[in-house]
Amino acid sequence: MSGFNPQRGFGVYVHWPYCARVCPYCDFNVYAAKARDTAPLFGAVLRDLESWRERTGPRQADAIFLGGGTPSLMTGEQVEGVIAKVDELWDLRPGAEVTLEANPDDAARFPDFAAAGVNRLSLGLQSLDDARLKFLGRTHTGASALAALETALGKFRSTSIDLIYALPNQTAEDWRAELARTLSLGADHLSLYELSIEPGAAFFQAVKRKDWSPLDDERAADLYQITQELADAAGYSAYEISNHARGREHQSTHNRIYWSSGDWAAVGPGAHGRLTNGPQRWAIEAAEKPGEYLRQVRTTGLGWAVVDTLDPLAQARERVSMGLRVVEGFAISDITELDLQLAAAPVAEFAAAGLITNENGRIALTRSGRLMADRIAAEISP
Ligand code: SF4
Numbered sequence: 001m002s003g004f005n006p007q008r009g010f011g012v013y014v015h016w017p018y019c020a021r022v023c024p025y026c027d028f029n030v031y032a033a034k035a036r037d038t039a040p041l042f043g044a045v046l047r048d049l050e051s052w053r054e055r056t057g058p059r060q061a062d063a064i065f066l067g068g069g070t071p072s073l074m075t076g077e078q079v080e081g082v083i084a085k086v087d088e089l090w091d092l093r094p095g096a097e098v099t100l101e102a103n104p105d106d107a108a109r110f111p112d113f114a115a116a117g118v119n120r121l122s123l124g125l126q127s128l129d130d131a132r133l134k135f136l137g138r139t140h141t142g143a144s145a146l147a148a149l150e151t152a153l154g155k156f157r158s159t160s161i162d163l164i165y166a167l168p169n170q171t172a173e174d175w176r177a178e179l180a181r182t183l184s185l186g187a188d189h190l191s192l193y194e195l196s197i198e199p200g201a202a203f204f205q206a207v208k209r210k211d212w213s214p215l216d217d218e219r220a221a222d223l224y225q226i227t228q229e230l231a232d233a234a235g236y237s238a239y240e241i242s243n244h245a246r247g248r249e250h251q252s253t254h255n256r257i258y259w260s261s262g263d264w265a266a267v268g269p270g271a272h273g274r275l276t277n278g279p280q281r282w283a284i285e286a287a288e289k290p291g292e293y294l295r296q297v298r299t300t301g302l303g304w305a306v307v308d309t310l311d312p313l314a315q316a317r318e319r320v321s322m323g324l325r326v327v328e329g330f331a332i333s334d335i336t337e338l339d340l341q342l343a344a345a346p347v348a349e350f351a352a353a354g355l356i357t358n359e360n361g362r363i364a365l366t367r368s369g370r371l372m373a374d375r376i377a378a379e380i381s382p
């Protein structure tokens with residue numbers, strides 16, 4: 001099948017690359033905010049959106065996601081300007097999800113973001129424990145995180161909390177207590193991530209120097225199981241490997257576009273997007289460094305620096321690895337419509353081992369399978 005299928009969804013991602021301070025576990029494309037004038041970046045983002053529109057043609061946008069970086073460093077006017085531009089270019093679907101990732105330190109601006117049209121706030125709490133927050137290099141405290149959550153609740157249609165676990169020396173009891181407390185806070189959505197040591201992050205060097213050791217895989221897997229049990233019991237079932245929602249209406253529309261291999265326009269330094277253009281599907285990366293991005297948009301009108309054409313095999317592999325992340329998995333027809341087949345023997349073996357289900361034309365991970373998602377995706381893919 002060729003051409004964009006609107007059922008997979010279309011969204012807009014805006015990468016705001018500045019942070020008050022760069023956290024030592026972070027390998028995203030981020031830069032210290034300092035006292036920068038962000039007006040040129042804001043202007044470039046709007047111009048880049050216009051150029052994307054020339055390439056997508058008319059579509060309806062299901063979601064906007066302002067991520068980063070720390071987009072809560074944007075002003076309310078800038079956020080409003082982005083939302084208005086997307087609506088002008090793509091006709092934002094009524095009730096479309098508009099998410100902004102926020103640092104608890106920026107709680108004073110939450111009312112401005114709500115007034116600008118943000119209806120989903122994703123709050124980077126990371127921990128409620130001051131010592132752990134310090135270890136993570138965060139500038140907020142447990143108390144200020146709770147105050148920020150208090151400010152957010154009721155102002156947005158959905159409020160989400162990010163938490164990081166599997167920190168060095170974290171015991172099952174520690175995590176149980178912290179998670180139980182978090183689950184009682186009244187958020188609508190939780191993103192619960194294991195700490196991962198990424199090569200681009202300062203933590204990678206710290207571990208290499210043996211300053212501290214990450215939790216071993218077995219203990220991390222125990223904490224993952226605890227996460228699933230407690231979240232399920234509190235009514236926050238996982239709908240994706242790390243994401244839990246209190247009901248379908250609080251699941252992230254924007255992330256679902258990624259997991260169902262939809263299309264999304266992506267603007268801002270280093271933003272990654274996908275565009276189906278007739279029979280072709282492109283993986284697009286914007287120029288990475290803010291200065292390069294500004295130059296690129298100034299000279300060409302468009303932030304694109306890398307455009308890879310995804311052949312049917314690459315598309316199928318992406319559909320498998322993304323589709324396996326959600327609890328309902330992916331349809332086998334997602335693969336056969338590309339004239340490809342899943343690897344039959346591994347599918348049968350993983351199903352016999354209770355790691356995947358193969359029912360009603362869909363393949364999905366079981367709870368134990370979720371711990372091996374990457375390996376299973378690689379082995380069953382065409
Ligand atoms: S973790 Fe978040 S706040 Fe910290 S540097 Fe990365 S993007 Fe910025």
